[in-house]
Amino acid sequence: DTGVSQDPRHKITKRGQNVTFRCDPISEHNRLYWYRQTLGQGPEFLTYFQNEAQLEKSRLLSDRFSAERPKGSFSTLEIQRTEQGDSAMYLCASSLGSNPYGYTFGSGTRLTVV
Amino acid sequence: AQSVSQHNHHVILSEAASLELGCNYSYGGTVNLFWYVQYPGQHLQLLLKYFSGDPLVKGIKGFEAEFIKSKFSFNLRKPSVQWSDTAEYFCAVTIASNTGNQFYFGTGTSLTVIP
Numbered sequence: 001d002t003g004v005s006q007d008p009r010h011k012i013t014k015r016g017q018n019v020t021f022r023c024d025p026i027s028e029h030n031r032l033y034w035y036r037q038t039l040g041q042g043p044e045f046l047t048y049f050q051n052e053a054q055l056e057k058s059r060l061l062s063d064r065f066s067a068e069r070p071k072g073s074f075s076t077l078e079i080q081r082t083e084q085g086d087s088a089m090y091l092c093a094s095s096l097g098s099n100p101y102g103y104t105f106g107s108g109t110r111l112t113v114v
Numbered sequence: 115a116q117s118v119s120q121h122n123h124h125v126i127l128s129e130a131a132s133l134e135l136g137c138n139y140s141y142g143g144t145v146n147l148f149w150y151v152q153y154p155g156q157h158l159q160l161l162l163k164y165f166s167g168d169p170l171v172k173g174i175k176g177f178e179a180e181f182i183k184s185k186f187s188f189n190l191r192k193p194s195v196q197w198s199d200t201a202e203y204f205c206a207v208t209i210a211s212n213t214g215n216q217f218y219f220g221t222g223t224s225l226t227v228i229p
Contacts, residue, residue, distance in 0.1 A: 107157040
């Protein structure tokens with residue numbers, strides 16, 4: 001499978017716990033994006049990386065959220081002290097540079113905070 | 115701020131009916147336009163895209179869309195829907211001058227096709 005992979009597919013956690021998601025982009029893609037999709041909404045941009053550098057963060061990304069891409073390959077998104085409002089689908093996407101032609105989304109990680 | 119509006123939240127059609135889903139965006143500059151489909155339990159899949167040239171673009175599975183710059187619209191059409199077209203449809207925009215190239219999505223339209 002040469003697509004964008006996300007792990008886990010589903011995560012149920014208790015409020016207040018920390019969670020971490022992983023995204024493996026298409027190998028030759030140097031850009032990696034995180035989006036959040038809540039019920040009844042389209043995906044909303046959270047942040048993106050070019051190689052290992054995090055170049056932009058949405059105001060949706062509160063202090064409890066942190067994303068890394070340490071070696072410019074896979075990325076992790078951590079949410080600390082989860083809240084029920086964090087329940088959503090977290091999508092990862094990758095592309096080669098700013099060219100939107102090959103922009104590819106992963107299947108997402110569905111987070112449920114109980 | 116840029117925004118994308120999809121006015122039809124839920125559409126129900128019988129098989130063989132024609133489909134048109136509305137999409138409007140708010141941005142005065144050059145945009146790239148997309149329609150994505152999300153089947154139940156699956157990831158977003160690109161249906162079609164417009165970057166430049168012929169404003170009538172054809173995508174996969176018989177879908178097409180027309181870019182009308184004066185109306186800031188990019189409506190999705192299909193002459194005859196099938197039961198298998200039941201899915202969530204998202205219109206999205208990227209700003210051509212934005213090096214970040216993030217997508218701005220509409221809220222989606224849920225399409226149910228009745229056999």
